[in-house]
Amino acid sequence: MTGAASRGEWRSLLGAALMALALLSSPARGQPPVPIPRPDLSSYGPSVRLVIESGLARIDELLAEESPDTRTLADAYGELGRAALFYSQTGLADACLRNAAELRPDDFRWHYYLAVHFQNERQLEEARAALERASTLQPGDGATLLRLGQVLELSGDPEAAAAFFERVEEAEPWAAAARYGLGRSAVRRGDTQAAIEHYEAALELQPNAAEVRQQLGLAYRDAGDLEAARAHLTARSGSALSFADPLVEALQVEFSNSSVYQGMKALAAGRFTEAARHYAEAVESDSANPVYRQALGGLLSTVGDLDGAVEQLEEALRLDPEKAMLRVALALALAQRDGFTDAVGEHFRIAREQAPGLKDARLGPAEAYARIGRFEEAEAELEAAIEEDPEDMDARLLWAEILLQQDRGEEAVRQLEIVVERWPKRPQVLLSYGRALSSVEEDAAASEVLQRVLEGDANPGQQSLAHLELGQTSDRLGNPERALFHYRRSARLRPESKPARIALALALADSGRHSEAAEVYSEILAVDPEDAEVRRERALSLAESGRLDEAIGELESAFEASADRQARDLLGLALATLQQRNGRSTEVEAVLRRLVEESPELPDAQFNLALVLGRRGELEGARRHLERALELDPKDAQAYLALSQLLAGTERFAEMRSTLERAHRELPDNLEIMRALTRLLVASPDRSVRDLPSALPLALKLCERQPAAGHSALVAAALAGSARFDEAVVWQTRAVAEAQEVGLDERQLSLMRQDLARYRQEAGSGDQ
């Protein structure tokens, strides 16, 4: 056979073969078209196992029927295929989705998911065929058209790809990806300028998409604009280009276990709210699943929603009353909410009966007491446990942790010494011991113990914590480079750990390596782009490393894009600060005005806007905002001081006095306020405001709290104002001596000496 004739013959043979295969494997005969593999799920978590195993069971059940309904069977295959697709069980996904698509050739979903599977596995021909089938069923579906473009582009057919991209480029959910694809096609045509335009449009829509930035940089390079090329190529960003893909997104939303999975990911990254949302979705999708409820309950307990936690854990326990660990979790949540009630004790008792060896049940009461701050009772429980079994190292370990919580490091060390002797290699023990030694500033010994954590079989989380602790001890030992090394290791071992990365970023910033700090903040943002605080820190680091414009640009984008009010507040304030540093006062005022409008209860915005207005001479406006700031926070010392200065500037000394007196009442220990008020009372230009009898005790208090030449001089002035010149001479002499001691400049010394001479003169006159 040769050439076209042979291909035609093969096609007809293939068609006949497939038709016969379909007939032979008709579900009516109880045989699946493609046998489905039974994956080994032993290493997966319970939620994943549940979905896959129940999916397999459902298919087995249908196949056991005499004549299963095709649609039902297709759906069963399809649902399991989707789960397998999500969990990268590629063999299972392949078989299930093929079967689903075969059984229901008119169901768009199965062709689409099959195409996604093929595309993920880079089986481009198969992906294209599946997408074409999907496209005939839903001709205008944007995600299908876009994926067709992508597959064709990956297959080296940019012209055909471009035709698909063009069909969705105007539709917002796919526009960025489509413009990117069109850019790729333009490059293939040699039209660099068109490529740049497409890439720029894509980047505008998705500013953090790494591939767009990379290709845009290269396009600028090819166009000869090396400056723009470098700017894009060196701006490392970590996000992938995304587009609306409802069916794939549905995988995450619809599978309850995928919600748990997403929840776990969010939890690991410290995004508690998001984690709680995912867990709640899981519970909603399968309210009879105790695992999901336990996960949600545990999380709610962690974030302090104890009512919610108790509700979930009680329901979980109702569903699975034999689970001792669940009972312990409930008891702990109840204890935190209601105190150590009889119900709590009863739960612990049952848990101990159910699982006598379960450490959490045995030591649960002590932990419960500790959680509610009843440390004495917690310790009594542990003491009793240890008296009963001196070898109960778990009890000693928990006791040590409780002692550490109370800053009783020495006692913790003593407990841990016993535990370490028994369990010299357990990473958790060594970690606690290292922390305890560190808490009593035995830094060298702490370092040695923490190093042992690293040398043993600690898991990455424990190693990360050990490095974090070692970083802190190194810091205290005056070795910032070593500290940095440990923070780096800590962050690398647990890339998802925010504390580790934040410690690293802070250490980098402290050592003046602001560019690197900014990189670390970027990595955190790649995982949690919504963290406004980190975004602000990154911007500040960028600014410190001389990239002020870039910092401002990023904050502007983030500020505009953020819908969360708290985040906007944080970003807006940082933006205003950097704009101020860059001398962009118009923009500063505009941002602050927006903040004040959107968040009228944000004292910092009120305060900053007041300063901007004050500098511009709009004193009434400034005053209004400062007073508003003080309404919001009556203990805002800076606002009082700013307001008093503003009043001084307008010579409203009586109001200034009442402001400072109010401030002093609110903040009686604040030295700055005390000093400002004393000065005013001693030397107000408006004599009616002066009040030397009131000033004297304030001045004396200032001296007592902070001996200083200026304070002694204030006492002297107050005394002199009350005609007590002899005492004034003593205090002024003291002031001059203090001034000389600290090296006050000659001009000020001279003024102080003049006052001293005057007091002496007055004292002499009195003598006469």
Next chain:
Amino acid sequence: MSLSDPVRWLLLLLAVALPAGGDTCPEAPLLNDVARESGLEFVHDRGATGGKYNPETMGSGIAWLDYDGDGWLDAYVVQSGPFPPDGSAAAANRLFRNLGDGRFQDVTQSSGSGDRGYGQGVVAADVDGDGFTDLYLANYGADRLLKNRGDGTFEDVTEDSGLGTGGWSSSAALADVDRDGDLDLYLARYLEHIPEEEPFCANPDTGERWYCDPSVFEGESDRFFRNLGDGTFEDATESAGFAAADGKGMGVVMLDLDGDRWTDIYVTNDMTWNFLFINRGDGTFDDLSLLSGAAVSRDGMPEAGMGVAVGDIDGDRDADLAVTNYDVQTNTLYLNDGASRFEDASAGSGFGVPSFNMVGFGLALADFDRDGDLDAFVANGHTVETPARANVHYAQPDQLLLGDGAGHFTLATCLIQPEGPTVSRGIATADYDSDGDTDVAVQRSGARLALMRNEAEAGDWLGLVLHGANGNTDAIGARVELVTDRGIQVLWALAGDSYQSSSDRRLLFGLAEGVVVERVEVFWPSGRRQSALVAPVGRYLHLTEPL
């Protein structure tokens, strides 16, 4: 044929499935493993103790060289050995002498070349310009320079040479970057690694301990040594402009990539971006990595760069780069526009997709099927015994990709016999039996070395042996154009490429049936150009650089 016949059914389905698999096979395999019968018997010891020390999973390489000057290519095989390294006999590298009749003889002891460091890479070239091929050994621990005395023995001259840096070296390459007539050394170094501080890393699904990925470690800085021409080297890492580069070096090639006749350097890095250093011609280099487009994938992401090979893949007479990577990332093909501006052409070229589930290490571009264009041999094998992804395995098949000379490849793994999964690392090509086709030796982690003899019968060939006029006696860095009635083929003489390995420095052109060779143009590394007429083909032609 009856459709009800189940056996016929199966045959029919298999028959229609094969073309869709994209794996093109002619009648007989092209590459057959003859290591055992040839006497090239070597078993790699990676020293795996269960401690999952990262170096255990990274080595090692192989070099082809004619150490005794008899015209036959001998094999130098790098051993790793027990870990942590103990310098025992089990760690000794081995030298196998080619007897010229298809068999090899172990001459390690008599040659004195059995270094006992924890071996990773090797590069073979005439470092001191005396006409005999020396060996530079990139070790985990102290590196070594073995000088070929010319009498069949080697001498360790590391200390006197000023080389022998410690730390973790992976691959090395040699070329004359300053055109002073001797070979300078670039050393790609991997990670800062202290066995006592090996972190605990685990399979996220099973909790089973496995090898940590490189992100857990700091990178070890690469080093560059300038040859002073008197047997000694100076560390010019900083003065040449390499000190600021922060990578995790795996593979390296040195050749002119921007067409200015000065030797440039390309380094693959594991999970950090690859380096492209462009030679300014004044002893210093510009780091144009990101600007070149060859630093990251087309998605803008750094990849796990392992091995690297160069060749004119798309027929435009400049050096394109091919890089092996980790699974999912796919291997990368960077096409050069002649001015060291590269485009990631992996997608659509047929080069990237077949590697989706593979972890690639060794890589060679050569005309394996002698049809006048470059093909690719890719050595695969995962770094962890229990990979997390479904469909990805520790042992993986090596792959042969047949090129079409215009930048496209077709998978033809079934041309390799025996097929089947192994854990491969460094590979080096050579026409070891001088029959005019490219054979390949494959190092396998913790397993037996393979010698894949090429059985090509189609087409013709022409080999070139270059003799440099100065201390660069092998003319490393030379570019040779073969002008035929069908077009121009280009090859470069390199010392060090692939992964931790060093291939035959002779240049072997495959010629499709009926092609008429007109002449060769040699662009010597000194800057001289030479044109020579060729007749007949089917032989090795010796060309000496004119003075």
